[in-house]
Amino acid sequence: MSTRKNLKVIIVGSGNVATHLARAIAQSKHELRQVLSRDLSRAKVLVNNTNVQAIQSVSHIDPTADVVILALKDDVLNTEYINQFPKKIILCHTSGSVSMDALAAFPNHGIFYPLQTFSKLKEVDFAEIPICLEASNTEVMQTLSLLASSLSPLVYEVNSKQRKALHLAAVFACNFTNLMYDISEDLCQKAGMDFEILRPLIRETAAKVQEHSPNEVQTGPASRNDKNIINRHINLLNQHVDYQEIYRVLTDEIIKRNEEL
Amino acid sequence: MSTRKNLKVIIVGSGNVATHLARAIAQSKHELRQVLSRDLSRAKVLVNNTNVQAIQSVSHIDPTADVVILALKDDVLNTEYINQFPKKIILCHTSGSVSMDALAAFPNHGIFYPLQTFSKLKEVDFAEIPICLEASNTEVMQTLSLLASSLSPLVYEVNSKQRKALHLAAVFACNFTNLMYDISEDLCQKAGMDFEILRPLIRETAAKVQEHSPNEVQTGPASRNDKNIINRHINLLNQHVDYQEIYRVLTDEIIKRNEEL
Numbered sequence: 001m002s003t004r005k006n007l008k009v010i011i012v013g014s015g016n017v018a019t020h021l022a023r024a025i026a027q028s029k030h031e032l033r034q035v036l037s038r039d040l041s042r043a044k045v046l047v048n049n050t051n052v053q054a055i056q057s058v059s060h061i062d063p064t065a066d067v068v069i070l071a072l073k074d075d076v077l078n079t080e081y082i083n084q085f086p087k088k089i090i091l092c093h094t095s096g097s098v099s100m101d102a103l104a105a106f107p108n109h110g111i112f113y114p115l116q117t118f119s120k121l122k123e124v125d126f127a128e129i130p131i132c133l134e135a136s137n138t139e140v141m142q143t144l145s146l147l148a149s150s151l152s153p154l155v156y157e158v159n160s161k162q163r164k165a166l167h168l169a170a171v172f173a174c175n176f177t178n179l180m181y182d183i184s185e186d187l188c189q190k191a192g193m194d195f196e197i198l199r200p201l202i203r204e205t206a207a208k209v210q211e212h213s214p215n216e217v218q219t220g221p222a223s224r225n226d227k228n229i230i231n232r233h234i235n236l237l238n239q240h241v242d243y244q245e246i247y248r249v250l251t252d253e254i255i256k257r258n259e260e261l
Numbered sequence: 262m263s264t265r266k267n268l269k270v271i272i273v274g275s276g277n278v279a280t281h282l283a284r285a286i287a288q289s290k291h292e293l294r295q296v297l298s299r300d301l302s303r304a305k306v307l308v309n310n311t312n313v314q315a316i317q318s319v320s321h322i323d324p325t326a327d328v329v330i331l332a333l334k335d336d337v338l339n340t341e342y343i344n345q346f347p348k349k350i351i352l353c354h355t356s357g358s359v360s361m362d363a364l365a366a367f368p369n370h371g372i373f374y375p376l377q378t379f380s381k382l383k384e385v386d387f388a389e390i391p392i393c394l395e396a397s398n399t400e401v402m403q404t405l406s407l408l409a410s411s412l413s414p415l416v417y418e419v420n421s422k423q424r425k426a427l428h429l430a431a432v433f434a435c436n437f438t439n440l441m442y443d444i445s446e447d448l449c450q451k452a453g454m455d456f457e458i459l460r461p462l463i464r465e466t467a468a469k470v471q472e473h474s475p476n477e478v479q480t481g482p483a484s485r486n487d488k489n490i491i492n493r494h495i496n497l498l499n500q501h502v503d504y505q506e507i508y509r510v511l512t513d514e515i516i517k518r519n520e521e522l
Contacts, residue, residue, distance in 0.1 A: 044495045049511030072491070097490050117480045122469055128461045154459060155415075164476070168494050173445035173459050174466045174479030176502055177438050177512045182475035184434035191426030197417060198427075198434050199471055201376055205435045206467035208383055210460055214443035219378045219414055220436030228359050229335065233429050242514055250437045253503055255441070 003085060007147055008033045008059055011069035014042035016118035017094050021071055022046055024126040033062050058084040065089060068149060069112055090140050094168030097210045099160045100134050110135035110144050113163055117174045126151045131140075132158035132166065164249050215257065222254035268408055269294040271322055274332035275303035277379035278355050282332055283307055285387040287413045319345040324367065326350060328405060330373055335359050346408050351401050357428030360421045361395050371396035371405050374424055375413075378435050387412045393419035393427065444504060483515035 011022050013260040014037040026032040031207060034053045037043035043054035055061065061068070063086055068094040070077060077098050085091055085107060094111040105108035111134035126218045131148040132207050135141035141157070148155045158166065174223060181202060208217045221229040230251055237244040268291045272283050275298040287293040295314045304315035316322065322329070324347055326376050333336060346352055352364050353371040353516040364370035372395035377385060392409040396402035403417070409416045419427065439464060442463060446456040447461060462476035469478045482490035491512055498505040 012384075028483065040307070041283065050468065074487075092394045097493065112476075115458065117462060117465055117469065117478075119478050119480060121473055121478055124465065130458050130461055132458075154458075154461065156454075158454070161262050162452045162454055164493075164497065165448055166454065168497055169445040169448040169452075169459060170462055171481055171483075171494065172448070174462050174508075175479065175483060175515065177463070177466050178475050178479050179442045179469070179511055179515055179518075180433045180438045180441065181470050182431040182479070185475055187426055187430040187433065191423045191430075193419070193423055193427065195474065196377065197391050197415075198430060200391055201378060201431055201435050202390065202438070202467050202470060204378055204385065205438050206463050208378065208380070209439070209463060211443050212382055213444055213456065214439050217378075217382055218436065218439050218443070219380060220432055222432075222436060226335075228424070232425075233432065236425065236429055242517070246437075246510055246514065247432070249507055250440055250510075253507065254436065254440055256503070 006030055007066040007143065008062065008064060009066045009147065010034045011071055012036045012068060013149050015071065016041060016120060017071070017114065018071035018124070019046055019076060019120075020054075020124055021114065024151050026052065027149075028147075028204065030147060030150055033065050035059075035077050035171045038062060038236060044151060061086070063089075067092065069094060077102050090143055092135075092140075092144060096229075097164055097172065097237075100136070101160070101215060103136075104216070105135075108136060108140045111158075111160070111163065112144055112148065113158070115166060127153065130154040130156055132156050132163055134159055134163065144168045180185075183246070218254065220254075222251040223258060225255055225258065266405065267291055268327040269323065270408065271295045271297060271323060271326045271329045272330060272332055273297045276334070277298070277381060278291065278375065279332035280381075280405050281309055281379050281385055281387070282330065282355070283313070284414050286408075287313060289471075291408060294326050295321075297322060307418055310453075317445065322350075324350075328353065328408060330355060338363050349376060351400075353405060353406055357431065358425055361397070362421070364397075367397075369397060369401045371401045372419075372424065373405055373409065374419070375423055375429060376431060378431075388414065391415040391417055393417050393424055395420055395424065424489075444507070448504075460508070479515065479519075483512040484519060486516055487517065 007028055009025050010033055011018050022175055031051050034055050035043045035047050047054045047168040052240045067090045074095050090108040090139055091106045092112045094112055097112055098112050113132040114129050116129045128153050131152050135142045135144055184198055189193050270291055271294055272279050278492045283296055293315050296304045296308050301317040308313045308315045328351045336355050338354055351369040353373045355373055357374055358384050359371050360462045374393040376392050377390045390413050392413050396405055444450045445459050449456050495505055
């Protein structure tokens with residue numbers, strides 16, 4: 001299998017990860033053979049205007065396919081549904097937090113975890129997405145590498161323990177960061193200003209850590225341990241007790257890290 | 262003054278803001294006349310290889326200058342030092358958190374606040390920096406606008422109350438965001454992986470909010486209120502009580518915001 005250049009791939013699921021992954025594979029040198037969703041109408045939307053087959057039942061999957069990618073919610077991965085798939089096919093899932101062992105009933109199984117934030121609102125460039133692979137054996141790793149490297153130059157071998165740590169780290173780097181943006185927008189708007197004014201700062205803050213380590217480029221009142229400004233900020237937030245608590249907890253953490261350096 | 266095209270500008274200070282601002286003005290159509298620092302050696306480093314004069318004492322400032330920009334620490338702005346400047350010149354400061362009133366002894370005064378994170382480690386493109394202006398009268402505003410618009414297309418009139426809100430919002434959008442990056446790097450490295458793997462996610466998270474509102478593009482376990490993953494993450498952090506608290510506080514905030522939508 002690993003010597004063939006073009007793989008036949010089946011995607012299971014129709015959510016954000018399935019959608020973005022299906023588009024990327026359809027545009028690669030590999031063949032997106034089928035998209036399977038228990039909601040057939042969603043699978044049809046996903047394969048719209050292509051030769052890819054939309055199917056609803058596991059019994060219709062092409063047995064000659066090389067790889068089945070389960071782009072499903074975590075709780076579905078842990079159900080009997082998975083056991084319906086043919087045992088000889090390479091079966092992998094895209095979850096950051098489910099162990100590879102969830103697929104242990106299959107002799108050839110692995111992980112195909114794209115580390116990115118996907119949403120319907122925005123196209124993504126797969127060439128910018130790290131793909132984290134894990135495999136039950138060397139041949140599976142070769143096949144998954146062949147597929148992943150055709151989508152992105154950023155391919156990593158990551159074991160299940162590391163992947164869970166990465167998924168957790170991503171919550172900080174992405175979801176909690178986005179919450180910081182959200183709060184800043186709220187504070188801005190409550191003072192009668194448009195969020196537009198903060199966007200360049202957000203770009204530059206992300207740009208800075210592309211070349212440097214975040215702790216080298218920290219700035220601001222907590223980083224200088226400027227108690228005057230910190231207290232004034234906490235006073236300014238007296239109408240937002242939640243924000244006050246967040247401000248205190250994060251400021252304390254920055255001060256503590258500086259003391260440890 | 263407002264009809265002249267080329268302004269003579271004096272910068273007071275030699276820190277990050279003074280340095281980046283001096284470079285930008287020296288490259289603009291306006292004239293950087295002098296850089297004043299109580300530490301003359303730092304002023305000399307700053308004007309190195311240019312015609313700009315480095316001075317140490319307020320008594321040496323060119324009385325024909327149009328604008329003096331005080332790029333000083335907040336606590337210096339509130340001292341007697343400021344009162345030594347000639348009363349007729351336009352005096353403005355660059356602080357996000359000090360009121361314009363701090364300069365009320367001068368008939369022509371204002372604010373020239375560049376909303377960006379400056380550090381010695383990285384060059385910045387002033388065309389990407391919002392400049393927030395406030396002025397004691399219309400003529401001062403015209404002069405500051407002339408100067409600001411030659412450095413950046415992003416010029417805003419922002420009053421002192423709004424500027425303080427903006428400075429606070431910037432702590433969330435920049436300093437606290439950078440702390441999230443810092444924690445994600447730490448978690449990544451403790452699991453034996455390089456921070457490089459998270460950088461594309463950081464870029465995309467910032468890119469998403471350039472076109473959208475952060476609350477429209479939030480993803481992750483808190484956003485889905487996925488208690489299984491949230492609990493697993495909190496368990497994973499049992500060696501890091503600080504991170505555990507931060508995880509809880511920020512997760513609760515995301516869940517609460519979703520409930521309010």
